[in-house]
Amino acid sequence: MNRLEDKVTIITGSGAGIGKEIALAFAKEGAKVVIADFNEESLNKTVAELKELNYEALGVKVNVALEEDVNKMVDETVAKFGRVDIVVNNAGVGDNMQAAANVKDETWDRVMTVNVNGVMRTLRKVIPVFVENGGGTIVNMASISGLTGGRGGLAYTAAKHAVVGMTKNVASQYGPQNVRCNAIAPAHVETGFAATMTNVDEFGMEVATRGVNLMPKAGTVQDIANIALFLASDESAYINGVTLAADAGWSAY
Ligand SMILES: NC(=O)c1ccc[n+]([C@@H]2O[C@H](COP(=O)([O-])OP(=O)(O)OC[C@H]3O[C@@H](n4cnc5c(N)ncnc54)[C@H](O)[C@@H]3O)[C@@H](O)[C@H]2O)c1
Numbered sequence: 491m492n493r494l495e496d497k498v499t500i501i502t503g504s505g506a507g508i509g510k511e512i513a514l515a516f517a518k519e520g521a522k523v524v525i526a527d528f529n530e531e532s533l534n535k536t537v538a539e540l541k542e543l544n545y546e547a548l549g550v551k552v553n554v555a556l557e558e559d560v561n562k563m564v565d566e567t568v569a570k571f572g573r574v575d576i577v578v579n580n581a582g583v584g585d586n587m588q589a590a591a592n593v594k595d596e597t598w599d600r601v602m603t604v605n606v607n608g609v610m611r612t613l614r615k616v617i618p619v620f621v622e623n624g625g626g627t628i629v630n631m632a633s634i635s636g637l638t639g640g641r642g643g644l645a646y647t648a649a650k651h652a653v654v655g656m657t658k659n660v661a662s663q664y665g666p667q668n669v670r671c672n673a674i675a676p677a678h679v680e681t682g683f684a685a686t687m688t689n690v691d692e693f694g695m696e697v698a699t700r701g702v703n704l705m706p707k708a709g710t711v712q713d714i715a716n717i718a719l720f721l722a723s724d725e726s727a728y729i730n731g732v733t734l735a736a737d738a739g740w741s742a743y
Pocket residue numbers: 502503504505506507508509526527528529532552553554555580581582583584604608631632633634675676677678679680681682683684686
């Protein structure tokens with residue numbers, strides 16, 4: 491089980507939820523993992539769990555919305571491991587399902603700052619490191635809301651579409667330099683994500699969930715980690731710029 495032997499991997503938002511499972515799955519496959527999260531408690535807990543299992547892990551407290559934190563995350567990784575091979579841009583926040591007529595500036599700004607600017611800043615910092623090393627692999631966490639229109643609020647849908655666009659742009663422009671950039675678009679996955687939403691927009695929630703009964707089943711964090719592993723490993727070497735729907739066929743209807 492060495493699909494990522496010695497690959498130095500930064501995973502944002504990996505203190506909990508999908509990101510944590512990706513860190514565990516990657517470490518099991520031989521990766522050296524950097525747990526980058528702004529929640530210090532869950533970050534330390536995840537690092538301790540990984541070390542307990544004899545995996546190599548570094549914890550970095552980072553708010554991906556802040557440029558200095560993102561830069562520190564990459565610099566500390568290079569200082570500790572000498573390189574970066576893989577980045578999983580997973581950190582993201584929800585938008586309380588606010589529909590267009592109800593969207594609040596504060597929500598819009600938070601969602602864009604974390605879900606879009608955070609990804610952009612990480613790309614901007616890490617791509618030169620990849621190019622200098624001869625290449626690298628990026629996995630972005632989009633959402634089914636990045637591929638469809640009516641399954642989330644306005645800000646989240648716009649932000650995840652931006653993630654899908656950045657994925658294609660980077661793949662297209664840096665593919666010739668051996669940089670691969672793909673994304674995952676999960677439907678519903680049981681994590682603490684829903685619980686982080688407060689003052690949910692009633693109208694937005696109602697219209698965004700009209701088709702939920704057509705979703706065959708929710709995904710598990712392991713389902714998403716398996717896809718991330720495939721996209722991060724050489725098994726997907728000929729894939730660049732795609733966003734894979736991980737939704738049991740929900741959006742195929
Ligand atoms: N859970 C779902 O149903 C679902 C569906 C589609 C897409 N996604 C996407 O998957 C990703 C992970 O979601 P999850 O369900 O694991 O969420 P989660 O809330 O369980 O975990 C998110 C983690 O990211 C961290 N985080 C949040 N903002 C951060 C920031 N600014 N800087 C650094 N760390 C930050 C949190 O502390 C937490 O540890 C997100 O991008 C989300 O949009 C989730």
